[in-house]
Ligand code: FES
């Protein structure tokens with residue numbers, strides 16, 4: 001958090017059919033609908049999050065990710081980071097407060113990898129869903145499906161990973177937690193954090209810019225991942241892979257698809273980091289094990305199926 | 308409900324598909340691999356096919372992989388392709404022109420040609 005960015009704040013996803021998408025994100029994943037706007041966008045949050053929304057769904061002709069946002073500590077930080085971004089050489093666009101409901105002004109830019117990101121300082125604080133701030137119960141009743149705890153991170157596919165690293169590490173204050181290096185020493189995957197989490201965002205080298213691999217949501221235990229797998233079967237939801245464990249981050253995971261083909265992950269546990277930890281390195285030759293620790297084999301779908 | 312025979316022309320593979328299911332899920336159920344299996348949601352484009360003959364309907368598909376023009380010419384995503392007769396299909400993978408994200412783009416439509 002050394003440049004004042006606190007954490008991931010929200011992601012806006014495009015879906016082909018909003019009602020079908022809500023079955024996925026609300027009934028199956030367990031997010032909670034908090035609002036809708038005139039554009040037809042639907043705002044969702046996971047129960048443990050304190051702000052009003054973390055996922056925005058909008059209907060469109062093609063699925064994928066519109067933007068992912070990070071929350072910064074205050075307006076002064078936002079002003080400073082906006083200057084730093086311009087100095088770094090990315091084009092910056094300002095979106096006024098209220099463009100997303102109950103969210104303050106946003107500073108938007110495109111990374112060299114071709115993904116749209118934004119920074120903001122304010123969003124309506126609604127508190128954790130279903131529990132009080134004083135003497136809180138352990139969890140709220142009435143959660144659905146997988147009972148996702150929080151929106152955790154995204155994985156993006158794109159090119160210019162080195163310039164993207166420069167932007168995220170040197171301008172925005174992320175630090176490298178894990179990487180995959182090819183035999184020539186080129187970084188073909190980079191996992192970056194702002195916190196003790198093994199990643200707040202990750203990038204994998206891919207020749208086409210701006211591709212979305214998955215949005216990930218945190219569950220508490222391995223047992224919850226197995227229960228998520230049961231729900232995936234019960235609802236006949238397209239499974240990608242899992243339940244299994246990643247080598248990278250060592251998280252326990254399952255991947256599946258929303259009704260428009262956007263990949264969703266739910267995961268539990270995994271490594272923690274402090275900023276003084278050395279980055280973990282995986283060799284590209286062992287990418288199979290790095291990604292799927294048990295199978296130790298890459299499936300083609302993980303590398304090529306993107307939105 | 309009817310059952311139709313689907314033929315993938317380049318491999319010669321044949322399999323059955325019910326009128327109330329999509330071609331790709333029938334193929335997956337029967338352990339066939341003549342069309343790649345991706346997201347199964349009409350979003351990733353890996354299951355893109357040309358329908359050579361037969362009647363069918365399509366669910367919603369990403370316009371990044373099937374433009375309205377191409378849809379008229381019989382291009383479809385097998386995971387969103389529901390047969391109304393026996394079908395002959397052929398895989399036609401696509402690649403997108405890179406570099407479409409612009410700051411502020413919301414649901415940016417895709418004017419890029421699909422190669
Ligand atoms: S499998 Fe992804 S579009 Fe059909």
Ligand SMILES: [Fe+2]
Pocket residue numbers: 153154155214216265
């Ligand atoms: Fe992930």
